[in-house]
Amino acid sequence: MKSRSTTFRLAAVVSAGVLALSACGGGEEENTDEGGSNGGDNSSESPAAEGDGTLTFGSLLPETGSLAFLGPPEFAGVDLAVQEINEAGGVLGQDVVHVRGDSGDADSGIAPAEVDSLLSANSDVIVGAASSGVSMTVIDQIMDAGAVMYSPANTSTDFDEGDYAEPDLYFRTAPSDILQGAVMANLLIEDGRSNVAILARQDAYGETLAEQVQTNLENAGSSVAATVFYGENAQSFDSQVEEIAAAGGDALLLIGFEETATIIPQLITAGAGPQDLPTYFVDGNTADYSADSDPSLPPGVLTGTKGTIPGADTAGEFQERLLAIDPELTSFAYAAESYDAVITSALAAIAAESDAGEAIADALVDVTKEGTKCTTFAECAELLASGEDIDYDGASGPIELGETGSPTAASIGIYEYDAENRNAPVDYIAGEI
Template sequence: MKARSAIFSVAALVLGLWGGTGGLPPAQGGDGELKFGYVLPETGQLAFLGPPQIESVKFAIRTINDAGGVLGRPVPAVVSGDEAGQEAVAAQSADRVLASGVDAVIGAAASGMSLAFIDRVTGAGVVQCSGSNTAPTFTDYDDGGYYFRTAPSDALQGPVLAKTVLEDGHDRVALLARADDYGRGLLESTRKALEAGGATVPVAETYDPKATNFDQAVQRVRNTGPDAVVVISFEEGAQILQGLIEAGLGPDRVGVYGADGLRSEELPSLVAPRDPARLAGMKGTAPASAANEEYVRQLKRFAPELKELQFAPQVFDCVTTIALAAEKAGTDDPGVFAKEIVGITRDGDKCTTFAACKALIQAGRDVDYDGVSGPLDFTDAGEPGQATIEVYTYDDKGQLRTVRTEVSSFRQ
């Protein structure tokens, strides 16, 4: 469990007596205006995940402002920063965003990028929330109670990925993952679940994601004679999949599986531009969102150029949860409202929009915000205790399809 201070400030106690509603002077450290910044991929390996997350931040802020803002004031335009797929650039972007005086930082998209600057953000007493960090590392990370995520840990995704492989009848499974916290964490949780299900894992190897050639890794996988291969990667996975196909380990020969880092409508054309159907039959898993057609419709109306929507709902919920916590605390001081974030997602009156939850808070009620990504129900570690995981596939035309979704929980 993450370290969270049990000592509340005097301001927080006083606000608690008033039901946590707005209208009181901001606590020490707050200026009455809730300011957001983001560090998200505008360029780099995960640039395809940038637009849905960035636009969802902006859409959430507009939704909040349409409902009267936070603490009686509109939320200003978000301060932008590019994580760029490079730790040094992400850290520099975080420094610039922090220097603008934000109360909360949304991001990064990649777990490794968040780890490059989490100490900067939480050490400054600023809240950080990611909608797509899935590395198990964050569950126990000593962040002082300032880091949160609306994406589930890969400790929940791994068992579903393994179950998918096993249900397809495979029992000799090779694992290949990028050598970072995301790759290692999902590799380990998947390996444990595969072996618990009776499968043999002849190789569970990590590779340097900055490498330009993955032939040796592919050859080591081929030499083990697997009947299925799991690839845990980002953009570089397209090159790895090309290598597997050339080595006779394509989806027409063995089971080929990916995870959220490879879930993209563009993947088949990246792997085989002239024949996207070469990827037909590949499957994978990713954190899913609730079937929220209204949110999708409104987001696309707000940002009509959007094609990819992955993790957009989770980011919307980051922004909304933070805004409701500030409303509940009666201040934009992160040192105070951070303590309200977990409670906003559980053990109160159900509500599904910022406006509805805000009205309940102003009436002195505790709220349980069920977001556009589904129920959040944060654990004390500031993350979902259960997750809906999507199983996806690519059909014979190279089109991305959802096979099913299922719930994975730490309580199972």
């Protein structure tokens, strides 16, 4: 049950030494270019995205790979937005079109070929990827083709730095890990944790988020008992678990992905499981670990464990609309962000009177701020048709895109696990970056 919603203004400073590439609720291997330039191997030449009168969305979201649990709600968000846009008359007099693609993960390396297919299908806007690491392998490929890349889940700080700090064709509806790191540190402090042990994947996602949390904890006068990293493809976690158990922390922050289900039993054996050491997750591993979804964890082992997931409250009527699209949904993570990426793109196309990617990009920021408030596609489209400047506030929150294409205001949900190892939201923290 949601208890309340809290708002604060975040005044965070990223230290000069911070590793700037992280990943949404599941990142992948870092592309080694410093400063965010030349994100990946983009030797594949794709057809240029040009307006043809039909706004086409390509989705590059995880059907397979380590983030596949995020795929269903993200696809549902896209499908719901496309349905509602077309029910309201479409864009530029035509129904919008959705073409699905699988982002996989960095290990599978399928994203560049999937992007080629999406661009060949005349995609003007590609919604994805979920993982910042995967996005970095295709960002230049997509932008060089003149299409908009619009992620519902990238949290890397790198997209606002280096070459990508300038306005371009990249946008996202998820806030950077600057906000999630601050919210997690604040949650730990509010819960009375003053000496936190951190166990994290040794990749861009884990290192960046661990550093953000540690910086915020130490700035508030708390300490970090130990920061222990494990290899992203590790098969054993024995030494890391032993180090955490011996660290003497009063809480554990575990920053991981699907390997969490393997690590938790080892922590329990070492006397550092969630019932011995209060445990906290992040968006990459705040998943459903109930017997129906993950029988590897006995019921009750996660009772009281908390986690953070970027995103606003999607309960109630919006959830019902999503379930009408996909009745099998058990998670709604990043569904609202996916929905809003499609809605704002469609509104930008109307404002620009063009479905071309570059025209949409030029209008995207403006439809999210400093205009007449509106909250549905139909309402906003009607205002645009009457010549109004609009400020769309969506299912994921106020959005308020900045010049770099990232939200300057967003929400982080705080979730807690019950005796069946299922999580539910207990709070939402709204912050400005």
